[in-house]
Amino acid sequence: MKKELIELRVNGRAHELAIEPSALLLDVLRLDLALTGSKRACDDSSCGACTVLVDGVAMFSCTLLAASCEGQEITTIEGVSEHGSLAAIQKAYGDWGGAQCGYCTPGFIMTVKSLLAENPDPSESDVRSALSSNLCRCTGYSQMYEAIKSAIEAEREGMAAK
């Protein structure tokens, strides 16, 4: 297939890329841009390990054409750390055992980012419902809820301190 030249904005930086029109966003991120934080785990958008934000909306990059994201702002897990330090949600996932093997973690963190952007004070059922787009085989999800709760609190305290 003939390649096309596109410009993709990822984590605030523009990249000019020659890709096949059928190339999936996940493959372009992992292979062309070496952003391997987004994972492939299911091939059929059932697990959410490849979740990225496209203009702030959580999307499965394994079933999204890269070419269709031109002109949109893509955020991957690599773009979550703030000013060289862990974001509250990243720190909390570590502290509370939200990540065990870590393979699903980037996808979950992107999902949580999108949830909190939309709903800064989610109830437990909001959280459960949001997380149901992603699968984890290690944690049974419980410690993730703790992590999310504590990240929300940390953010709030951080804001208050400012």
Place this chain on the structure above:
Amino acid sequence: MSGDFSIIGKPTAMIDAAEKTTGAGKYTDDLSVPGMLVGKILHSPYPHARIKRIDTSRAERLDGVVAVVVGKDAPNPYGILPVGHDEHALALDKVRYVGDNVACVVAVSEAIAEKALELVDVEYEVLPACFDPEESMKSETDLIHDNKPHNLEKDYHHVFGDPDKGFADADHVAEARFIANEVTHAAMEPHSTLASFELDPHTGKLGRLTVWSSTQVPYYLQHKLSLVLEMPMSQIRVIKPLVGGGFGGKSEVIPLEIIAAVAARKAKAPVKITYTREEVFWAHRGRPRTIIDLKTGIKNDGRITAVKARVVQDGGAYCSYGVVTILYSGALLGALYDIPNIQYDGYRVLTNKPACGAMRGHGTVNVRFAFESQLDELAAKIGMDPAEIRQRNLLQPPCITVNGLRVQSYGLPECIEKTVERSGWKQRKGKLPKGRGLGIACSHYVSGAANSIIRSDMPHSTVNIKIDRDGGVVVYTGASEIGQGSDTMTAQVAAEVLGCSLARVRVIAADTDLTPIDIGSYSSRVTFMAGNATLRAAEEVKKSIAAAAAKKMGCSRDDLVFRDDLVSKKGMQFTGTPETAAGEGARSTQPGASVSGRVEGQILRGSLQQKRKEEGPKEWMTFEEAVVTAIDFHGALTGTGSYAPPQEARGGKHKGGGVGPSPAYSYSAQVAEVTVDEETGEVTVHKVWAAHDCGRALNPVSVEGQIIGSVWMGMGQALTEEMVWKDGMLMNPGLLEYRSPSSIESPEVEPIIVESIDPEGPFGAKECSEGSLAATIPAIANAIYDAVGVRLHESPFTPERVLAALRAKKNAKALNLTEGVDPTAPERFREHGGSLWFKGKGPERHALDPARRESPEAGGPD
């Protein structure tokens, strides 16, 4: 209790947590090397067939294809068990399951490799296939492996005590058939392997091989690669990057790991192969479908008099860990309760399906489901509380069970007590509204096998530690971090022994060139065995430091205390925090912290340091000062520790007696609360209280995570997860169809840590990652009985099965759910992804099923 320790016993974020939460950490598929090619495997479309001819020429001619690998490129057999070398990198003459490995195309891109797969011509002669173990055992011809008559991989017949007398003495006997259907690990990371050869400077030809692989057992992989490739182990380096979950699925050598190396050799270039999710399901090695005919006898006082179990496991097409699985199923009837008489007949049977292997709770889970369900039934028969009948059958440790298992620490009584208390069992059991119920069950697991699968007197774990003038502690361990916290545990144990901060410790793990041997992350052995080896290595280094420090401080070695980055004389009272008391020289616990105006590390050459050195005897030293003193004194600061299970823990002398013994057992007791919708048969688990005796919780966050994860995985097997087969074809090879529970379906799990402090574990620790899984399934089954009065004999407890049981009960007509159920009978098979049984051809579709609307002739009326 944890007050005695400065590092262990405190909730600690995993030392690799940031790598995981930032996406910076590399798993095998994230790696690439220059010139790397992609491998794709051609799989068999037939469950059993002879390969008459393979023609790869058309594929080889495709532009972009570098090599096509077939069986004869690496004909040596291998297998994880020395008795089970029945696999080949790629099929030599026969394929034995749908998905068996036939050829591998190596190309410059995945797309080209996939296209080339279609150009490989294979001519098969299809053979009769066996899918049901009980049918398979009757086979006389067309055997799956020629050297296994009746397709029987292995059978064992054990008698301990006098079971006949035990049953004669019993006041009540229960007997039933239980079936636990097949489940798989479905770890989030699909298997991936990258293999690369170096050119040898002396011969100019392919020399050393480096393999990066998603494995729980890098050293076994190194060994099997050496067998297949006919290379010395010293020329093979296996590196385990981050692993995205294992659960046993990566605890043996998976075909792609061998194929990638063979392909790299043939293509003369680095090759990476990563499985698709469907291939992961075919690679499988999960928990076999198990048929358990169980008979238990008890006295009126609840005491168990005898147990008889006949277990048939549907092992799939290759041996894998099968011999061990079938032995665990029998051996771990012991060591939980005091059972005086046991008869066990175990059959591991070959069928034309992907090989089953080790999965979390290896061998014990399905039998535990049957046993705990039957015990519940017997308790009801004699009108005894189900918690109490379990308390009536406790062991009296230290003891050796009738089947030769040594039990020392035994937290089961406390586990039962605590779950009963936390769940409000006594107040609530039997008083919940109809449709809601509570069930209790117990389980246990080994803290590592006392006998390695490769018989030898070699230590099971060895750990090296080096400390240099920078005061950094580097621990070299072969133990494999797979998400369970292995590296963090290693760092914690080393830091605790040396009295230094966690930040000083760097763990180099699972790289066969750098790290001393450790047999891997399976059978929950790492904390116990690698933990003990770390402890011993750290003790050895500490001894060297103490010798030098004691000389400097003018006291005896035994008078020194190592703690909080300080080495001080025993009984020395710091006012305030040790840091303030110790003065500016001791402030540093974090790397980069400033010490007397200098960055740590520079302190060694600092004037303060020199001054303190000249001061003569003192009351305390910083860790760094002590290290420098020791290096001045000894020359180098290294330590080695290893662990081999003690002879007394290695079990009885009977055939197969090597499997089951462990230096220590973990214990679990759980209460599950469920509701059952009597209209739909749907079971909802609301909460599980899970008490787990892990000896000592080295990292409570991790221990709780492991308990919750085990319970959750057990719940998946109990309610939804099942591999559904039709004529040897897996009908649900996807994460959604396999129905791994999402956050919506997952209940609250309350983990309760019980610390029995094992006499031989590192700081008293035992296993915590597997033992809890087995109790969840029967706890839910027993809760369903409590809720609606039906006993389920087949897992998972899908709405169809629950509803059938409820209906049978209403009609007062006995319905054995498993009667006549035969997944291989052509007139009956299962709906895709579900567990409904149908007669006739093709699945009946719901009236609104889109497949039915498109083809009106498909399916029929209800």
